[in-house]
Every structure is written in C-alpha cells, then in structure tokens.
Amino acid sequence: MTQQSIHFTLNGKATDVTVNPVQRLADVLRENLHLIGTKIGCNAGDCGACTILFDGRQACSCMISAAQADGRDIVTVEGLMEENRDGAAQLSKLQQAFHDHGAAQCGICTPGMLMASHDLLTRVNEPSEQDVLDALGGVLCRCTGYRKIVDAVLSVGRGQPMPAESGNEVVGSRIQKVDGIGKLTGTERYGADSWPSDCLVLRAVRSPHHHARFSFGDFTALHAAYPGLVKVLTAADITGQNVYGVYPTGKDQPVFAEGYVRYRGEAICALVGDAETITAIKEEDVPIQWEKLPALHGVTAALDPAAVQLHGACPGNILVEGRLASGNVDAALAKSALVRSDRFQTAFVEHAYIEPEAGYARRVGDRLEIFATTQTPYMDRDEIALIMGLPLERVRIIPSAVGGGFGGKLDLSLQPMIATAAWLLNRPVRCTYSRPESMASTTKRHPAAIEVAVGVSKDGKLSAVRFHGDFNTGAYASWGPTVANRVPVHAMGPYSVPAVRCTSRAIYTNDTPAGAFRGFGVPQAAIALETILDDLAEELGLCPFEFRYVNALDKGSVTASGQKLEASVGLRACLDALRPQWQQLKREAAEFNQTSRHLRRGVGVGCGWYGIGNTSLANPSIMRIGIARDGRITLYSGALDIGQGSNTIMMQICADALGVPLSAITLITGDTDLTPDAGKTSASRQTFVSGTALRLAAEDLRRQILRLANVGEPARFSLDGQAIKVSDGTIEHIVDLSRLPTVTDQSDVLVGEGRFDPPTTPLDANGQGVPYATYSFSAQIALVEVDIDLGTTKVLRIGAAADVGRAINPTQVEGQLHGGVAQGLGLALMEEYIPGRTENLHDYLIPTIGDVPPIDTYIIEDREPLGPFGAKGIGEPALVPTAPAILNAIRHATGARITQVPATPDRLRAALRALQPSKVAAQ
Numbered sequence: 001m002t003q004q005s006i007h008f009t010l011n012g013k014a015t016d017v018t019v020n021p022v023q024r025l026a027d028v029l030r031e032n033l034h035l036i037g038t039k040i041g042c043n044a045g046d047c048g049a050c051t052i053l054f055d056g057r058q059a060c061s062c063m064i065s066a067a068q069a070d071g072r073d074i075v076t077v078e079g080l081m082e083e084n085r086d087g088a089a090q091l092s093k094l095q096q097a098f099h100d101h102g103a104a105q106c107g108i109c110t111p112g113m114l115m116a117s118h119d120l121l122t123r124v125n126e127p128s129e130q131d132v133l134d135a136l137g138g139v140l141c142r143c144t145g146y147r148k149i150v151d152a153v154l155s156v157g158r159g160q161p162m163p164a165e166s167g168n169e170v171v172g173s174r175i176q177k178v179d180g181i182g183k184l185t186g187t188e189r190y191g192a193d194s195w196p197s198d199c200l201v202l203r204a205v206r207s208p209h210h211h212a213r214f215s216f217g218d219f220t221a222l223h224a225a226y227p228g229l230v231k232v233l234t235a236a237d238i239t240g241q242n243v244y245g246v247y248p249t250g251k252d253q254p255v256f257a258e259g260y261v262r263y264r265g266e267a268i269c270a271l272v273g274d275a276e277t278i279t280a281i282k283e284e285d286v287p288i289q290w291e292k293l294p295a296l297h298g299v300t301a302a303l304d305p306a307a308v309q310l311h312g313a314c315p316g317n318i319l320v321e322g323r324l325a326s327g328n329v330d331a332a333l334a335k336s337a338l339v340r341s342d343r344f345q346t347a348f349v350e351h352a353y354i355e356p357e358a359g360y361a362r363r364v365g366d367r368l369e370i371f372a373t374t375q376t377p378y379m380d381r382d383e384i385a386l387i388m389g390l391p392l393e394r395v396r397i398i399p400s401a402v403g404g405g406f407g408g409k410l411d412l413s414l415q416p417m418i419a420t421a422a423w424l425l426n427r428p429v430r431c432t433y434s435r436p437e438s439m440a441s442t443t444k445r446h447p448a449a450i451e452v453a454v455g456v457s458k459d460g461k462l463s464a465v466r467f468h469g470d471f472n473t474g475a476y477a478s479w480g481p482t483v484a485n486r487v488p489v490h491a492m493g494p495y496s497v498p499a500v501r502c503t504s505r506a507i508y509t510n511d512t513p514a515g516a517f518r519g520f521g522v523p524q525a526a527i528a529l530e531t532i533l534d535d536l537a538e539e540l541g542l543c544p545f546e547f548r549y550v551n552a553l554d555k556g557s558v559t560a561s562g563q564k565l566e567a568s569v570g571l572r573a574c575l576d577a578l579r580p581q582w583q584q585l586k587r588e589a590a591e592f593n594q595t596s597r598h599l600r601r602g603v604g605v606g607c608g609w610y611g612i613g614n615t616s617l618a619n620p621s622i623m624r625i626g627i628a629r630d631g632r633i634t635l636y637s638g639a640l641d642i643g644q645g646s647n648t649i650m651m652q653i654c655a656d657a658l659g660v661p662l663s664a665i666t667l668i669t670g671d672t673d674l675t676p677d678a679g680k681t682s683a684s685r686q687t688f689v690s691g692t693a694l695r696l697a698a699e700d701l702r703r704q705i706l707r708l709a710n711v712g713e714p715a716r717f718s719l720d721g722q723a724i725k726v727s728d729g730t731i732e733h734i735v736d737l738s739r740l741p742t743v744t745d746q747s748d749v750l751v752g753e754g755r756f757d758p759p760t761t762p763l764d765a766n767g768q769g770v771p772y773a774t775y776s777f778s779a780q781i782a783l784v785e786v787d788i789d790l791g792t793t794k795v796l797r798i799g800a801a802a803d804v805g806r807a808i809n810p811t812q813v814e815g816q817l818h819g820g821v822a823q824g825l826g827l828a829l830m831e832e833y834i835p836g837r838t839e840n841l842h843d844y845l846i847p848t849i850g851d852v853p854p855i856d857t858y859i860i861e862d863r864e865p866l867g868p869f870g871a872k873g874i875g876e877p878a879l880v881p882t883a884p885a886i887l888n889a890i891r892h893a894t895g896a897r898i899t900q901v902p903a904t905p906d907r908l909r910a911a912l913r914a915l916q917p918s919k920v921a922a923q
C-alpha cells in the first residue's frame with residue numbers, strides 16, 4: 001500500500017508521520033499518533049465527535065484525508081490545556097466551564113464540542129445563544145440535551161465563571177464529576193481507545209437479508225487471497241454454548257448464526273487478522289451461499305395464523321404476555337359518563353449513543369480478560385463464561401468508559417466474538433463496530449401497537465383504563481419480557497383508577513431485536529394514555545392540567561397492582577411547581593395565535609411514573625468500602641457509570657455516610673475482579689439500590705471502627721494517616737491501622753460491606769402485589785409552534801419537574817432531565833429506525849443543539865425513607881412525559897391528534913387535513 005510522509009503542526013509542535021495518503025485524518029491521529037482524544041462516532045461527517053481545529057477552524061477529521069493535512073495547522077482536544085503561572089498544565093477556561101456546568105455526561109462528544117466551542121470563542125468574544133447554536137450545530141450529543149453545553153460556552157464569553165459552593169455537606173451539593181477531567185482532556189479511555197500492541201482486529205460478517213438460510217463454502221481461497229487473514233470464526237468455534245440472552249430460561253440468540261438468520265445484521269462469522277487485511281477484505285469474497293426467505297415485518301405479519309414460527313418454543317410468535325387486572329373494567333367503562341379510546345403506533349427508536357460498540361479481549365494464562373464498553377459487567381461475565389465454557393472465576397470484565405448506553409449496552413455485542421478469537425488464537429483481539437453495523441445489529445426501543453380505552457365519571461374522576469399493547473421484540477428476546485411485564489404496571493399512568501385491565505405481548509418478528517431503551521416500554525404506553533386523557537378533558541371542558549392533578553396518585557393511594565404508596569409520592573408537587581409556568585405559557589400562546597395564521601402555538605402537559613429497579617424480581621446490589629493500613633479509603637463500586645454520573649453520586653453518598661471529606665476516598669469501579677456485583681446500570685436503579693447498599697456498607701465500616709475503639713454511637717471519627725481518631729465527646733480513642741492484619745488483596749485492613757435488595761413481592765396472575773419498592777414521578781409541559789402549511793413542529797420551551805426523593809447532586813439531576821427531554825423530543829417528532837434504510841446518523845435523525853429548547857427544571861424532593869439520604873432515581877422518569885407533553889401541545893396548537901409517532905411533517909399534515917377547517921382556525 002502506498003505510504004507517504006506528511007508534515008504538519010500538531011498542538012503547536014512540528015509533526016512528521018508516514019501514512020497511507022487516503023487514510024482519514026481522525027484515524028492518523030488515533031492509530032498512528034495515539035491521540036485518542038479525537039473520537040470517531042460515524043466516520044461519515046454526521047456526528048462531529050471527530051471535530052478538530054484545522055488551520056484554526058472546526059472541521060471533521062474523519063472527512064479529511066491524511067494527504068490534505070500536509071502542511072496544515074491542527075489542534076486536537078489534547079492541545080486545549082493551558083499553563084498556569086507556575087508552568088503547570090491546567091484546564092482552559094472553556095474546559096473548566098464544561099466541568100463546572102456539568103456539560104459533559106458520558107463525555108464521548110465532549111472533545112468535539114470543546115473544539116467547536118473553542119473555534120467560536122476565538123472568532124467571537126461574547127457570542128450570543130444563537131451564535132453558540134450555529135457553531136455547535138454539527139456536533140451531536142445524545143446525553144446532555146445540550147443546554148448545559150450552551151450555558152458553559154456562554155459563561156466563558158461573558159467572563160462569568162460559576163461561583164464555587166460553600167458548606168461541608170457533600171450530598172445535595174453541585175460538585176463536579178469526580179471522573180470529569182479525563183472527559184475534558186481526551187484522556188478518558190472508551191472501548192476503542194485502548195488495545196495491546198500485538199492486537200489482531202476482528203470484523204463480523206453479517207446477514208444482508210432479514211430472513212434466510214445460508215451455508216459457507218471453502219475458506220481456502222479467501223486465506224490465499226488475503227494472507228493477513230488469520231482465522232474465520234464461525235459457530236463451530238464457540239467453545240461453550242452458542243446462545244445467549246438476558247433471561248436464564250430464555251436464551252435464544254446465537255453468537256454466530258448456524259445456517260439460518262432471523263434478521264438483517266445478524267452475525268454469521270467473523271474475520272480475524274491484521275488491521276490492514278481485515279479492512280481490505282470484500283464481503284463478496286467470503287464464500288457464502290444465501291437462500292432468501294419471506295420475512296415477517298411488524299407484529300401484524302408475525303401474528304397471522306399462517307405466519308412461520310420463528311422460535312419453536314413460542315407458538316404464534318408470542319414470546320411472552322403481561323397482565324394486570326383490578327376491578328371490573330368492562331362494567332366500569334359501561335357505567336362511565338364518558339369513554340374515549342383509540343389505537344396508537346410507535347416506531348423502532350435507535351439508542352444512537354455516540355460511542356459505537358468497541359473493546360478488546362486477551363488471554364491471560366488460563367483466564368480471559370475483556371475490556372469493552374458495557375452497562376453490565378457482571379451479566380457480561382456470566383454470559384461469556386457460558387459461551388466460552390469457562391468457570392466464572394476465569395473471566396474478568398474490565399469495563400471501559402462508556403460513551404452512552406441508554407439500555408443499548410445491556411446486551412452482549414462484540415464480547416463473545418473477541419473473547420472466542422482471543423482464546424483460540426492466544427492473541428489479543430480488538431473490534432470496533434462501524435456506525436451502520438452498530439445500528440443494524442444492536443437492539444432498539446420496541447415499536448408498540450397500542451389500543452387504549454379510558455372512562456371518566458361526571459365529576460372528572462378516572463373510572464377505568466383498558467389497555468393492550470403488542471410490542472415488536474424483533475428476532476430475539478433480549479429485554480422483551482421486561483417490557484411486557486413492566487408496561488401493564490405503568491400503563492394506567494400515575495393516576496388513581498379503580499378498574500384496570502392492562503395486557504401486553506412481546507412478539508417475535510424478522511426485525512432488528514428490540515431490547516432495553518430508557519423506559520422499557522413505559523414511554524410508548526404514556527403516549528397513548530396521555531393523548532386519551534386530553535380527549536376526555538377536552539370533551540368535559542376541563543383544564544387538562546387540573547384534570548391530571550385531580551386524578552394524580554398521592555400519599556396513601558393504592559395503585560392498580562394493589563400497592564399502598566406510603567411515602568414519597570411527589571406528582572402533585574411536580575404539578576404545583578409547573579402550574580405558574582403552565583398558565584404563563586398558555587397566555588403567551590393565546591396572544592401569539594391572535595395574530596398568526598400559519599404558525600400556531602400550543603401548550604401540552606404529560607405525566608409519568610417509574611418503578612425503580614426490576615419488576616418483582618430480585619435486584620440486589622453489593623457495595624464495599626475498604627480502609628488500608630495507610631488510612632486510604634477505597635470505594636469498590638460495581639455500579640457502572642455510563643455517563644449518568646453514578647461515580648460522582650456514589651462518592652457523595654460514601655463521603656457523607658462515612659463523615660469524611662470526598663478527597664479522602666479513592667474510587668475503583670466496575671472491574672469484576674475488584675468490585676462486588678452492584679447489578680446492571682438500568683431501570684434508574686443505581687442511586688436507589690446501590691446507593692442504599694453503599695450507605696449500609698458505610699454503617700458496617702463505622703460499626704467496626706467504633707467496636708475497635710470500644711465506644712458506642714454517636715461517636716465521631718476522623719482519619720489521620722495510619723490512625724483513626726474516635727471521639728465519644730469526652731475521650732479521644734486511637735485505632736492504629738498499622739497493627740491490623742490485611743484482609744483484602746488491595747491491602748485493606750478494614751472492610752465494610754452492604755447489600756440491598758429492594759423489598760418487592762411476586763405479582764400474581766392479575767399483576768397484584770408489590771412490583772417496586774418505590775417510584776419516581778415526573779410531569780412536563782411543552783410550548784410548541786406548528787407550521788400548519790409545512791407540518792413542522794418546533795418545541796419552544798419545556799418545563800420539566802421530577803420527584804427524585806432527594807437530589808444527591810442537583811446539577812446531575814438537571815442533566816438527566818435535559819437529556820431525557822431531548823430523547824423524548826426525538827421520540828415525539830423525528831426518530832424512526834427502519835431496518836435496512838436508516839442505518840446511519842445521516843438518515844436517522846436525532847435532536848441537534850438547535851432542536852432542544854430552553855428547559856426549566858423543577859426538582860421535587862419528597863424523601864424516600866428507603867433510599868440513601870431519601871433519594872430515588874431520575875434516568876427514565878426524565879423521559880416518560882416529554883413526548884406526551886409535546887403531542888398534546890401540537891393538538892392544543894392545531895387540533896390535530898397524533899396517533900402515530902414520530903409526528904413527522906407528513907403525518908402531522910395528514911392529521912391536519914383530517915380536521916374540519918373551522919377547527920384549525922378555532923384553536
């Protein structure tokens with residue numbers, strides 16, 4: 001291959017490098033120069049993660065060839081640091097502002113955001129908000145909802161750094177992310193950022209067909225044509241079980257398909273060799289014979305009695321059914337003063353984390369190590385052990401930093417393939433999915449076909465909800481059972497309803513597998529229910545906001561599953577907080593509409609609730625704190641931070657629970673050899689479940705210290721080198737750590753451990769029981785502007801309130817609300833994954849910085865007695881009400897009821913055309 005020597009200035013230094021001239025500059029920076037701060041999210045100019053300064057202006061380095069870089073001036077995130085007066089490196093003002101404002105969550109977009117912001121601030125001293133939106137419009141962020149990024153850039157322009165907080169309390173304060181610096185400087189190691197020097201590269205070969213049989217030919221010619229190809233891995237190479245899945249009794253997905261594929265994108269084999277060869281191999285050179293079969297797309301096709309059975313164990317293609325029933329629904333609906341019903345359809349939604357799946361595996365003696373992006377290291381370890389046929393203790397998962405997950409990294413992806421290759425070849429093997437590969441092969445939000453009927457009495461009280469949802473779980477089960485079981489519990493919304501029948505089914509099809517995605521089906525159900533609630537309010541002449549308030553669950557309410565809510569039920573407090581803004585926005589919209597013809601404004605409201613953790617299943621977390629002989633405190637946390645901030649939250653809880661400063665604690669996180677099992681990062685559970693386990697670990701450690709000092713509560717202790725000073729108010733006792741024996745491999749002499757499994761009960765056949773120990777509540781209002789000629793919708797403002805029990809870190813709670821709103825906006829207005837058609841970030845649209853409006857947040861703290869310092873969860877509740885609020889706002893603006901999301905311009909125009917002309921004008 002042609003090689004060329006190129007010369008450029010890189011972060012102020014003259015740089016020479018010999019490369020293939022057509023190599024992408026992003027690749028040169030990362031692979032040849034090891035500057036891994038420049039990220040690759042798409043390699044197609046769509047995401048902006050690779051943004052650098054190129055001759056002083058922002059540019060996507062994935063779209064610049066190495067030859068074009070010759071003679072140029074290049075700055076990457078590694079070149080942003082400044083020197084302080086003593087000549088030491090420190091964060092630039094811009095990086096510091098990102099840190100202070102909480103503008104980086106997972107951090108994978110942060111280098112690109114920083115470079116685009118730096119470009120702007122170099123050109124414009126004090127940029128306006130519109131300047132920021134324009135300058136950062138090419139960089140996508142899936143976590144933050146952009147608003148804190150905007151605030152950070154504006155604060156630098158205005159020369160207004162965020163004031164430092166005072167006070168000793170750690171819980172409740174807005175401390176910066178404890179793992180934030182690496183995200184801001186480009187030193188954080190994501191799945192694609194680390195690899196042993198002698199690594200081979202793996203690329204999966206995937207089905208181009210939705211449903212097909214296949215067979216392999218002879219690979220001899222392939223090896224001859226590509227001498228750098230070391231091995232073609234197939235199902236025959238799997239050393240244990242060629243099947244995986246999240247439920248022990250429902251494993252149905254092969255690592256490599258065995259002669260039969262059920263979806264486009266399914267892996268059938270993998271090519272392993274040197275990087276150049278693996279990139280060069282053409283798929284048509286791999287000898288595969290295909291026999292295409294008719295495919296079942298969507299649940300209607302799969303439920304047809306004549307449809308082929310995709311999995312023998314599931315007749316009718318029905319994977320699982322869920323049900324909750326209380327009261328006599330049919331009688332209650334018949335007696336209701338008013339009943340409204342309709343059908344709704346939602347789409348596949350792609351997680352679109354900016355970091356594609358990536359990692360490496362290696363054999364270390366008789367053990368296997370996997371460094372990869374994941375949300376669930378312990379589940380990965382257990383699954384890999386089964387696939388490899390190895391005992392658990394011979395598998396170690398070392399999670400990389402995670403560049404966004406949202407549920408999509410709860411399933412295995414590349415891990416079994418790199419593990420098998422590394423094991424068999426006794427060489428490290430790495431793999432990074434391309435963006436189209438990531439989108440085609442990994443799970444999505446379930447499309448839902450929903451029918452709902454809601455009854456109400458004359459006085460505006462809900463009397464009955466009948467709900468049925470069919471969820472397209474695609475080719476494999478993944479988290480389909482979780483969705484089918486969670487939806488019936490939540491489908492009547494956070495309201496008191498005396499008669500309920502909610503049923504659900506997860507249906508196998510030949511579509512991309514659907515799995516976990518922020519809300520596990522609850523956001524889809526909320527779209528249907530909340531639309532019908534507005535129908536009823538309109539018909540009864542009630543304010544939709546007050547209609548919800550009257551029916552809201554409250555302390556002492558009994559849910560449809562028969563659970564009495566004893567504490568921490570803050571929905572009405574959320575609505576109280578939002579009410580002044582609701583009234584204000586309604587006035588503004590009415591005023592605007594008086595003089596506007598084709599632009600119409602409207603305001604909508606939506607509410608949500610979310611059971612924290614697994615539905616009626618064991619859901620334990622174990623946390624551990626150690627004190628070493630030198631007085632060093634280590635928090636061993638298996639609660640994986642995927643950008644949502646659990647590292648910081650756990651450190652805050654640990655510091656206050658022990659009564660020591662944050663700086664006294666070192667954090668070790670995620671590594672299955674070093675940390676106990678804290679369960680998966682999903683279902684908004686880590687703060688509540690692992691946070692409580694951590695509080696118990698701190699109490700355990702404290703008890704041991706007091707016992708060693710021979711004092712009782714309420715003695716206080718402090719650390720002073722190798723001594724713990726314990727004071728009971730009169731005498732100071734010294735615990736000499738140097739005299740204690742070491743009890744762990746990490747040199748700890750004292751270890752406190754806590755385990756917490758939220759108290760739930762199994763649900764009976766009618767879904768009666770205690771599915772969750774606690775619930776978070778949320779409500780949102782949206783102001784939208786609809787162009788009734790074009791069918792476009794612009795969201796102008798969001799008010800987002802959430803009862804989180806206690807905000808351990810308000811900045812992070814706001815960040816979760818912002819991120820949830822942005823994803824909810826995408827769900828409502830633009831996101832629709834179509835297998836085979838929208839497998840890149842050019843055709844699949846997610847909200848950009850210009851799409852997310854100002855968001856006013858209202859944090860409600862109705863303390864949860866079981867939670868750490870009263871905290872519950874926020875990740876998923878942040879998203880549930882957004883789409884309903886936006887859709888109801890569209891209806892308020894135009895009269896158009898949206899029953900299929902996303903509400904794209906064509907669908908909205910069709911809904912508008914279906915209206916009487918007078919109704920549009922009258923809104």
Ligand code: FES
Pocket residue numbers: 039040041042043044045046047048049050051060061062063
């Ligand atoms: S990686 Fe360059 S734009 Fe996405």
Ligand code: FES
Pocket residue numbers: 103104105106107108109110140141142143144354403404643
């Ligand atoms: S912080 Fe922007 S993608 Fe995660």
